[in-house]
Amino acid sequence: MSLTSEEIEFAKDLFSGLGPITTRRMMGGLCLYSEGTIFAIVMADGSIWIKGAGDFITQLEEMGQDRWSHTRKDGKEVQMPYWSLPGACLDDPDEACTLARQALRYL
DSSP states (O other), X not given: OOOOHXXXXXXXXXXXXXXXXXXXXXXXXXXXXXXXXXXXXXXXXXXXXEEOOTHHHHHHHHTTXXXXXXXXXXSOXXXXXXXXXXXXXXXXXXXXXXXXXXXXXXX
């Protein structure tokens, strides 16, 4: 399954308050960049995940956001540096951009 053009435009519009957003497709999903720094990904199912680093990780965990993990072929679970975007952000571009700016401060 790969993203539709509508899902891509939704993500770009959601974060348009950051300024120009560039993208790169990856494994059916999409990486979102602000000034060359990846700050979020859109998975093939359309879900949006924000990148966490430094003290921002604690904030995401305190918010109760899920961390993206996957199981490798050898059965080992790998934690990735991305957390689910809060549902409120999906309905409020200002809130989404505020969270993205916080992420970018640590990246």
